[in-house]
Amino acid sequence: xxxxxxxxxxxxxxxxxxxxxxxxxxxxxxxxxxxxxxxxxxxxxxxxxxxxxxxxxxxxxxxxxxxxxxxxxxxxxxxxxxxxxxxxxxxxxxxxxxxxxxxxxxxxxxxxxxxxxxxxxxxxxxxxxxxxxxxxxxxxxxxxxxxxxxxxxxxxxxxxxxxxxxxxxxxxxxxxxxxxxxxxxxxxxxxxxxxxxxxxxxxxxxxxxxxxxxxxxxxxxxxxxxxxxxxxxxxx
Numbered sequence: 001x002x003x004x005x006x007x008x009x010x011x012x013x014x015x016x017x018x019x020x021x022x023x024x025x026x027x028x029x030x031x032x033x034x035x036x037x038x039x040x041x042x043x044x045x046x047x048x049x050x051x052x053x054x055x056x057x058x059x060x061x062x063x064x065x066x067x068x069x070x071x072x073x074x075x076x077x078x079x080x081x082x083x084x085x086x087x088x089x090x091x092x093x094x095x096x097x098x099x100x101x102x103x104x105x106x107x108x109x110x111x112x113x114x115x116x117x118x119x120x121x122x123x124x125x126x127x128x129x130x131x132x133x134x135x136x137x138x139x140x141x142x143x144x145x146x147x148x149x150x151x152x153x154x155x156x157x158x159x160x161x162x163x164x165x166x167x168x169x170x171x172x173x174x175x176x177x178x179x180x181x182x183x184x185x186x187x188x189x190x191x192x193x194x195x196x197x198x199x200x201x202x203x204x205x206x207x208x209x210x211x212x213x214x215x216x217x218x219x220x221x222x223x224x225x226x227x228x229x230x231x232x233x234x235x236x
Contacts, residue, residue, distance in 0.1 A: 005035045007104040008145055009080030011042040012071045015088040016049065016063075022088035025203060029092065033100070045071055055166045055173035065176040068141060069158045076151040083151075087142040090118060091203040099129075100199050106131060113150030113190035114180070118143030118200030127196060134194045137181040143200040144180075150190050157183045 005011055013030070015023045023044075030036055037044055047067040049059055056062035068085060075083035092100060100117070107115055110131060119138050123129075138144075146154060157171070161179055164172040171182045184192050 003035055004033050004084070004100065004104055005038075005041050007108060008082045008084040009148075010040075010075055010078070010082075011035075011084045011086060012045045012075075013037075013042070013086045013088060014045045014047050014067050014071070016047050018049075019088065022203075026086070026088040026090070029090065032094065033092065033097065054162075057175070061175055062173070064141075065158070065173070065179070068176045069155070072146060072151060072158070073155045075146070076148075076155050080148065082145050082147045084117075084145040085141065085143070087202075089203040090142040090200050092143075092200045096199050103131065103195050103199060107145075107193070110193065111191060112193045113147050113187075114184060114192040115145045115147075115195075116143070116193070117145070117195045117198065118202075119194060119198045121194055121196075121198070123196045129196060131193045132196045134192050135184070135188055137178075138184075138192075138194070139177050140202070141177050141180070142202050153187060153190070154180070154183055157186075 013026050015026060027037070030042065035042055045067060047063060049063045050066065051059070053059055053062050056065065071083065071085055103117065115131075116134075116138055119140055121134065121136070121138060124132075158176075158179055161168075161171045161173060164170065166172045166174070171179060174182075184190065
């Protein structure tokens, strides 16, 4: 089976400079998948935190949106066949590695525009594991891919949302997963595939977009993080 980096034209890992802990974890995650950072193949995207929310719900939400937009725009401009976007808290458990390889191998024989390896959409009862075509909303963006056939349209849409006010019926400033969902709903001819069940979760760590009070209390955040990690593993 092909390595993950052989199945996509480019892999980008989003990380804030202020979060070296997440970068270490993301680097270890890549190593567990048999790959590492390599220019032109697997690249780090150094996200920045904006100084103004500019219509978004928070600085973190705007920073996340702009990071994803910048990666997709760059992939379009570079003419890559596809780009896999991985956030630095993405977690693929060892027991899922073989299924990940099977999914990415199968993906190469499918026609698609968006492919979500990580998500929280429940698996419909009675369906077989594997890729499922899906037209509904997808929450989270910790591991997804966009094919070149979808890149020009989604980049244009994300850029246009920045020019409209919040709450605009066609889409204004909003979380990036919501913007992707709105675009996909308007372009149903572009196939979205979901890996069912999802192959990747989100590692337990303090959020850079929104955080709870316990993440800011010394000693408490670590314990909560351990509990989050246990919950993730027990679910699997």
